[in-house]
Amino acid sequence: MSYDEKTNGQMDAIIARYPRSRSAIMPMLHLIQSRDGFVTPTGIEFISEKLGLTTAEVYAVATFYSQYKRKPVGEYHVGVCTNTLCAVMGGDAIFAGLKDHLGVGNDEVTNDGKISVEHIECNAACDYAPVVMVNWEFFDNQTVESAKTLVDDLRSGKNPAPTRGANKVSTFKETSELLAGFNDGHAEEGVQAGPATLLGLKIAKEMGAQL
Amino acid sequence: MSKLTPVLSAHWDDKDSFTIAGYSRHGGYSSFKKALAMEPDAVIQIVKDSGLRGRGGAGFPTGTKWGFIPQGDNREHYFVVNADESEPGTCKDTPLLMANPHVLIEGIIIGSYAVRANHAFIYIRGEVSHVVRRLLQAIEDAYKAGFLGKNILGTGFNLELTLHIGAGAYICGEETALLDSLEGFRGQPRLRPPFPAIAGLYARPTVVNNVESVASVPAIIEKGAEWFSSMGSEKSKGFTLYSLSGHVKNPGQFEAPLGITLRELIDLAGGIRNGNKLKFWTPGGSSTPILTSEHLDIPLDYESVDAAGSMLGTKALQIFDETTCILRAVLRWTEFYKHESCGKCTPCREGTWWLVQMLGNLENGVGTEEDLAKLLDICENIGGRSFCALADGAIAPIISSLKYFRDDYLAHFKNGGCPIDPVASTLFVSAKVGA
Numbered sequence A: 001m002s003y004d005e006k007t008n009g010q011m012d013a014i015i016a017r018y019p020r021s022r023s024a025i026m027p028m029l030h031l032i033q034s035r036d037g038f039v040t041p042t043g044i045e046f047i048s049e050k051l052g053l054t055t056a057e058v059y060a061v062a063t064f065y066s067q068y069k070r071k072p073v074g075e076y077h078v079g080v081c082t083n084t085l086c087a088v089m090g091g092d093a094i095f096a097g098l099k100d101h102l103g104v105g106n107d108e109v110t111n112d113g114k115i116s117v118e119h120i121e122c123n124a125a126c127d128y129a130p131v132v133m134v135n136w137e138f139f140d141n142q143t144v145e146s147a148k149t150l151v152d153d154l155r156s157g158k159n160p161a162p163t164r165g166a167n168k169v170s171t172f173k174e175t176s177e178l179l180a181g182f183n184d185g186h187a188e189e190g191v192q193a194g195p196a197t198l199l200g201l202k203i204a205k206e207m208g209a210q211l
Numbered sequence B: 001m002s003k004l005t006p007v008l009s010a011h012w013d014d015k016d017s018f019t020i021a022g023y024s025r026h027g028g029y030s031s032f033k034k035a036l037a038m039e040p041d042a043v044i045q046i047v048k049d050s051g052l053r054g055r056g057g058a059g060f061p062t063g064t065k066w067g068f069i070p071q072g073d074n075r076e077h078y079f080v081v082n083a084d085e086s087e088p089g090t091c092k093d094t095p096l097l098m099a100n101p102h103v104l105i106e107g108i109i110i111g112s113y114a115v116r117a118n119h120a121f122i123y124i125r126g127e128v129s130h131v132v133r134r135l136l137q138a139i140e141d142a143y144k145a146g147f148l149g150k151n152i153l154g155t156g157f158n159l160e161l162t163l164h165i166g167a168g169a170y171i172c173g174e175e176t177a178l179l180d181s182l183e184g185f186r187g188q189p190r191l192r193p194p195f196p197a198i199a200g201l202y203a204r205p206t207v208v209n210n211v212e213s214v215a216s217v218p219a220i221i222e223k224g225a226e227w228f229s230s231m232g233s234e235k236s237k238g239f240t241l242y243s244l245s246g247h248v249k250n251p252g253q254f255e256a257p258l259g260i261t262l263r264e265l266i267d268l269a270g271g272i273r274n275g276n277k278l279k280f281w282t283p284g285g286s287s288t289p290i291l292t293s294e295h296l297d298i299p300l301d302y303e304s305v306d307a308a309g310s311m312l313g314t315k316a317l318q319i320f321d322e323t324t325c326i327l328r329a330v331l332r333w334t335e336f337y338k339h340e341s342c343g344k345c346t347p348c349r350e351g352t353w354w355l356v357q358m359l360g361n362l363e364n365g366v367g368t369e370e371d372l373a374k375l376l377d378i379c380e381n382i383g384g385r386s387f388c389a390l391a392d393g394a395i396a397p398i399i400s401s402l403k404y405f406r407d408d409y410l411a412h413f414k415n416g417g418c419p420i421d422p423v424a425s426t427l428f429v430s431a432k433v434g435a
Helices: A005-016 A021-036 A041-051 A055-062 A084-102 A144-155 A172-179 A195-206 B020-025 B031-036 B040-050 B062-067 B093-099 B101-115 B129-144 B175-182 B211-215 B217-223 B225-229 B262-268 B302-307 B326-340 B346-363 B369-382 B390-415 B427-434
Strands: A076-081 A115-120 A132-134 A137-139 B078-083 B119-124 B160-165 B206-210 B239-246 B252-257 B278-282 B316-321
Touching: A005 A021, A005 A041, A021 A041, A021 A055, A021 A172, A021 B160, A041 A055, A076 A084, A076 A144, A084 A115, A084 A144, A084 B239, A084 B316, A084 B326, A084 B427, A115 A144, A132 A144, A137 A144, A137 B129, A172 B129, A195 B093, A195 B252, B020 B101, B020 B129, B031 B101, B031 B217, B040 B062, B040 B101, B040 B217, B040 B225, B062 B101, B062 B206, B078 B101, B078 B175, B078 B211, B093 B101, B093 B129, B093 B211, B101 B119, B101 B129, B101 B206, B101 B211, B101 B217, B119 B129, B119 B175, B129 B160, B175 B206, B206 B211, B211 B217, B217 B225, B239 B262, B252 B262, B262 B316, B278 B326, B278 B390, B326 B346, B326 B390, B346 B369, B346 B390, B369 B390
Parallel strands: A076 A115, B078 B119, B078 B206, B119 B160, B239 B316
Antiparallel strands: A076 A132, A132 A137, B239 B252, B278 B316
């Protein structure tokens, strides 16, 4: 059970963020996923030793949150929102279409390990419905066809840019390091806002609002 | 005069609105300097006088919440921002933070100073990579500018700000579950009292505020409580972000004084798509009882929406036209609550599972009118019987839909299944018609 020096240092940096060390569990679990691709028993043991907790205490946290995976996901983890609004607007059709196109079920990975698909709950982008997330980057206003093209491009290494996000989609492991709270330096990329975000402002200006 | 009042969104159309330079260009980071030159209690008083109420759904007065933090108690205080935006339909804090994370940081500095907290946290949901990036960068830049850290601008005030990134759990938007999660536990709500103001994070006095509430504070400090309270209605002061989604021609964010009506907002959004009719809508997310076309002229403020039998909530206006099956919509929301129930309280954990099974049968045309009575009976046994409001949210769509659309439920039995074609409700159809 060991991780390299860099990982160990990052774990210490995470613990230093908090007044009490136990608060570090969640970012540490994200960091384990950035190294192992999912939450491994080795990772759980490592965290428990670092924080002086039992492995059961760490497992209890790891199994509560849906972003912590108990088995490997694809290099690109695709989430299709099927909460009511997105589902009605086409999310159900997109999810069905993607499963069929990739030959996988919910929470399964393609044979080449590239793509996994999961139906997700509301991702706070309802004004861009239906929404598809790839490694938690926004792909707005999707259709069945655009979502199929998206996964095909990801599989063939084209790496399309998110609608509102960085210039390209990071891998699941890279994203997990970001979610452990380590800045990947891509904050300046991408738009500041999409058209729906700006709609009210645009209309206000047309109406002569002085800002 | 424009019905819209962009304040938070005023400069979102600048390409660099999310940078410290972009924010500073329009006077950003001047309010906190003003606040730090005042007595902390005077800052709390301004926020109280403004009438600002919590924008996360409950509408509790923000200044009053700050005033609950005991002073002179020689204990650490914490300031926590709830950025775990997950209530179905709610999509305002996420674009706000993507376009301007610095306004939140400035609000945090002011709020922390007011309640005498030296460590603040932003709890952001983990499913928004680019917002996480923008926040991490903004926090780094604020530290570099000397706006965070030790002895901020020589005032003697110290503030550390930590971004805590969640991992997918709707329940962590509930403030006590959020605190448990931040402490490194499963995110399960606590029994109250004690309230977080007395025993919050690490059992210390803690403020938990929504992103939009905190982001509204710098403008209040800059322009004054009177300016803020001159907007809005009698008890619901100021401006706010209304999020229109679904079957309108142009969905989006609209910043307006509290009390604008849905009729006005739909008009600004170009009307219902394809000239269709409004069927039902949520005023503030799926946990707020649905309303119908009867309610188009209700002022969208806390009191008026309450009086109409619902809640303003997060002002997440999800619009559904006549192509939508109400039962399908309600079933899907119920599946959501079942999935997100943390399992702590039996009525919620078990009840939401029963509701999904019953609604699933009804959607497939299996059942009788008696089942509708049973559905309401189960709802009654769930409501008000749990630690937190998740269960109350879960039954809201069921009870309200049965009130307005009982005939739609019955039509499923007569038809032996759903009478409505799901394809008609998709975006793809409106794209085709519009083309």
